[in-house]
Amino acid sequence: MKIEDLSTGYDRQVVAEHITFEVHKGDYLCIVGENGAGKSTLMKTILGLIPPIAGSITYEENEKSGIGYIPQQTDIQKDFPATVKEIVLSGTLAGMGHRPFYSKKEKAKAKEAIEMMDIWGLRDASFRNLSGGQKQRVLLARALCATREIMLLDEPVAGLDPKVTEDLYRLIREINDSGVTVIMISHDIEAALTYADHILFLGKKGSFFGTVEEYKNSRYAETFSAGDGREAGA
């Protein structure tokens, strides 16, 4: 995926501009930056949920079929009555053409994803009764059903405790190792530098794109994360 001089925003109101970067198959890119720098807006633009204001996004052939998206938790999902199985299965819909009902193939796909995320024991549990970490695993499994090419995650560990956070990062790492391109918005710069191979920094005064090594040596590393950034760089 190639993003060139992209400007994003709502209703002609520019949130972030002049964003340029490239993602290749199997990359692990973390998008970091200040609040309000336009990270989520950029992600929604890449997903095609909002139109770009200027610039271009060129998708590779394998990315056109669809993107697995793990959004920030919405209000709607908090009390939604649905089982884990129902939710994961819904990830397979996009690949079904005009067929109205799930076949054995979709069910097998969902089962595999549920097992990979290690939540088979919860398959009949209701989503609204799950813990934060379990919910994220369900949404990861659903995204795995939608595509094995590219996955976009919007702050997947927000509000989770350290142990669960680490487990989740490991799972995402595993998904990435299996060949899925991962683009993730993160507040956790330390983890981003540990797990990712590329960093996109969005700031109000300009942005940076490069490998983790390049980022550590750039001036953005210091201005953005005074405390933990130095630790991670040491």
Added chain:
Amino acid sequence: MEKLQLYFQYSFVRYALIVGVLVALCSSLLGVTLVLKRFSFIGDGLSHVAFGAMCAASVVGLTDNMLLVMPVTIATAIFLLRPGKKAALKGDAAIAMLSVSSLAIGYLLMNVFATSANVSGDVCSTLFGSMSILTLNKTEVTVCIVLSVAVILTYVLMYNRLFAVTFDEDFAKASGLASERYQLIIAVIIAVIIVLGMNLVGSLLISALVVFPTLSSMRISHTFRGVVILSAILSVLCTVVGMLLSMVYSTPLGATIVGMDILMYMICAVTGRYLRRS
């Protein structure tokens, strides 16, 4: 009991029951989507728009009110539910504005250009349903059956996709599902149901048919499929019992049905709490 047996000999009573069951079934199915997407209020607003259109239609003197009411309601539904969260008229205040405007203008039209001798009676029956369902003729019943079957069929065929779009519209769209199309279909179906439901409980109470069965079944079931099936059953049950009661005791039809829905909600709330504790 004897009274009921006597009633069932009349074809218009049987017609009313058929229409009642179908409307209850359709409204509860779509109600699940509306309630879960936080769109309950849109159903309410739409029913008032339908009322305004109904008044306008009777003032103009259309032989078939549906010809005006249906398109106007569908257009409003598409307008309110159209994709994109930045729609101009989406806030609850805006919908409230739309619905009172329709109510006021509708009533005004009826009063100023009164074509019948009993204006307040007409208005009251449009708002609260009354027994106008008992005056349905065979054509109207046929139209209702055809539309209801179409709604139910569409719902069953789109069930899985409706679930995906209801649960997470952004994900559905990103993964390549044409979520706008489903949003559009939902809008059209809701408008059809609301217009059909006006015959039964009237435009003021139609939201009850949409909202109550879902809320009741959400108290008991934890799966999406369970909620859908249970709300269909509860909705039909409440409507049939409500209709029979209102015939036997000559109570207002719409209000009696909604009364049953309220009772059912309380039963489900208590049962749900008991189930969770044990």
